[in-house]
Amino acid sequence: MINAPVSQRDWSAHPPLIYPPYASTALRAPTKPLIPLAHGLAESSGPVFGHDRVGPLDHDLTQNGRRNGEPLGERIAVSGRILDEDGRPVRDTLIEIWQANAAGRYVHQVDQHAAPLDPNFLGAGRCVTNGEGVYKFYTIKPGAYPWRNHFNAWRPNHIHFSLFGATIASRLVTQMYFPGDPLLALDPIYLGAPEGARERLISRFSLDVAEPDFCLGYVFDIVLRGRSETPFEGGDR
Amino acid sequence: MSKQTPSQTAGPYFAYALTAQQYHYPNSQIADGTLAGEDAAGRIRIVGRVLDGAGAPIPDAMVEIWQADSAGRYGAEGFCGFGRQGTGTDPQGRFVFDTIKPGAATGHAPFLTLVVFMRGLLTHVYTRLYFSDEPAANAADPTLATVPPARRPTLVAERDGAAPGVLYRFDIRMQGEDETVFFDL
Numbered sequence: 431m432i433n434a435p436v437s438q439r440d441w442s443a444h445p446p447l448i449y450p451p452y453a454s455t456a457l458r459a460p461t462k463p464l465i466p467l468a469h470g471l472a473e474s475s476g477p478v479f480g481h482d483r484v485g486p487l488d489h490d491l492t493q494n495g496r497r498n499g500e501p502l503g504e505r506i507a508v509s510g511r512i513l514d515e516d517g518r519p520v521r522d523t524l525i526e527i528w529q530a531n532a533a534g535r536y537v538h539q540v541d542q543h544a545a546p547l548d549p550n551f552l553g554a555g556r557c558v559t560n561g562e563g564v565y566k567f568y569t570i571k572p573g574a575y576p577w578r579n580h581f582n583a584w585r586p587n588h589i590h591f592s593l594f595g596a597t598i599a600s601r602l603v604t605q606m607y608f609p610g611d612p613l614l615a616l617d618p619i620y621l622g623a624p625e626g627a628r629e630r631l632i633s634r635f636s637l638d639v640a641e642p643d644f645c646l647g648y649v650f651d652i653v654l655r656g657r658s659e660t661p662f663e664g665g666d667r
Numbered sequence: 668m669s670k671q672t673p674s675q676t677a678g679p680y681f682a683y684a685l686t687a688q689q690y691h692y693p694n695s696q697i698a699d700g701t702l703a704g705e706d707a708a709g710r711i712r713i714v715g716r717v718l719d720g721a722g723a724p725i726p727d728a729m730v731e732i733w734q735a736d737s738a739g740r741y742g743a744e745g746f747c748g749f750g751r752q753g754t755g756t757d758p759q760g761r762f763v764f765d766t767i768k769p770g771a772a773t774g775h776a777p778f779l780t781l782v783v784f785m786r787g788l789l790t791h792v793y794t795r796l797y798f799s800d801e802p803a804a805n806a807a808d809p810t811l812a813t814v815p816p817a818r819r820p821t822l823v824a825e826r827d828g829a830a831p832g833v834l835y836r837f838d839i840r841m842q843g844e845d846e847t848v849f850f851d852l
Contacts, residue, residue, distance in 0.1 A: 431741075431742045432741060432742065438851070439671070439790075439851065440670065440671045443670055443671040443672070443673050444671070444673050444674045444789075444790045445673060445674060445675070445789035445790055446789070447788070447789065447790065447792070449789060452676075452787070452789065454676075454786050454787030455787050455788070455789065456720070456787075457719040457720035457721055457787070457841070457842065458719050458720070458725065458785060458786070458787030458788060458841050458842075459787060459788055459789070459841065459842075460792060460841055460842065460846060460847075460849050461720075461842050461846065462846050462848075462849075464792070464849050464850060464851035465813060465814060465848055465849070465850050465851065466813075466850070466851050466852075467793075467810060467813075467850040467851065467852040469852065471735070471741055471772075472733065472734075472735070472741065472778075472780050473780070473852050475733075475741035475742050476733065476742075476749075477698070477733065477742070477747060477748065477749035478742065479697050483697055485695075494694070513669055514669075515668060515669050515670070515671060516668065516669075517668070517669055524697065526684055526685060526697070527684070528680065528681060528683065528684030528685070530680075536680040536683070537683045537692070538679070538680040538681075538682055538683050539690075540679055540680065540727070540755075541679075541680055552683070552692075552693075552694060553683070553684075554683055554684035554687065554692075554694055555684075556697070590675075590677065590678065590681065590684070592677075592681075592684075592685060598733040598780055598782065599793075599852050601731075601782060601791065602672065602674060603674060603675065603676075603677045603784055603791060604672055604673060604674055604675045605675040605676075619675060619676055619789070620675075622675075622789045623673035623674075623675070623789075624673070627670065627671075627673045628673060630670065630672050630673060631672070631673060631675065652672045653669040653670060653671050653672045654671070654672070655671060
């Protein structure tokens with residue numbers, strides 16, 4: 431699908447590539463300046479994954495990994511709107527999420543944290559936004575887990591989000607955090623996002639999203655790049 | 668006016684969600700490394716690694732590609748143009764894309780857009796893959812012209828004439844003297 435070129439990445443919102451407190455950036459993040467690229471057809475288009483690509487339980491992580499019962503932990507609904515910088519809803523766009531279980535353990539084989547796996551929880555899901563840019567997942571509140579970045583390092587509770595938006599340039603992978611988590615102030619990944627921007631990564635507790643006698647609720651709105659003020663440049667394909 | 672949501676790293680544990688079938692998890696994935704079947708006209712294979720600043724292959728990166736069809740059209744009927752591969756299932760940390768060579772507009776060289784995600788990257792990075800057997804088109808390409816000449820070879824996949832089929836090799840170097848050119852797009 432060809433769309434209007436999107437605005438530039440707002441580097442006042444995004445983490446730097448090299449960020450020494452996050453040790454893995456030292457050998458993995460580029461050190462030379464990025465080269466600006468005017469948007470042509472390649473950058474003004476992107477893949478389309480519509481409602482037909484999503485199964486009936488894909489958005490419900492409390493059900494899509496069941497084998498012999500319900501997953502353990504605190505059941506939550508996570509809902510929000512995907513908007514662009516100009517406030518337009520991003521309709522019919524794919525969201526993929528993944529997360530640890532309630533004990534802080536990922537299904538991923540590389541995760542060897544000595545916390546239990548839950549046979550009824552996979553921790554992966556996807557959905558497509560509706561006509562107003564709204565999405566909703568049901569899941570289990572993820573637990574914190576240790577990592578080796580520094581002594582006694584623990585990741586705050588979080589859910590990974592992957593989004594596409596209008597073009598390949600609006601692609602975003604991010605993490606949603608929970609309000610009041612004391613680990614946020616200690617987490618170099620969260621702190622890698624600039625002050626004044628990182629707060630947008632914290633979801634909001636909402637009784638409107640909670641469902642009586644069923645689950646608590648959190649709201650997490652996401653803003654993708656808007657439309658460029660400069661018209662299509664160069665005709666570069 | 669709203670402000671952009673910050674990027675965060677994909678981390679080391681994306682595979683069972685984003686590339687589940689490649690890594691033999693029970694759930695599905697929305698795209699893989701096969702964009703074109705064996706009988707597709709103009710089929711090519713792209714093989715590469717993602718190397719860290721010490722030159723070691725990175726085993727937990729994810730590479731996505733976005734490209735035009737053979738007529739240079741994006742998102743046209745019949746060819747999705749999007750692929751996704753993790754580097755964790757090959758013993759040498761390679762990604763493999765089976766696709767077709769994209770078409771190009773007059774005055775431009777054919778290329779693919781690549782997006783790289785991994786633990787240690789707080790924001791994903793974009794690069795382009797051009798083809799070594801298109802020297803004239805590469806020399807005239809306006810985007811390559813914006814890249815310092817000494818760094819242009821980092822964007823050119825080498826055709827491996829010894830391999831069966833049409834094979835290009837393209838390593839992505841995150842750092843070092845031959846650091847791959849990454850674009851701000």
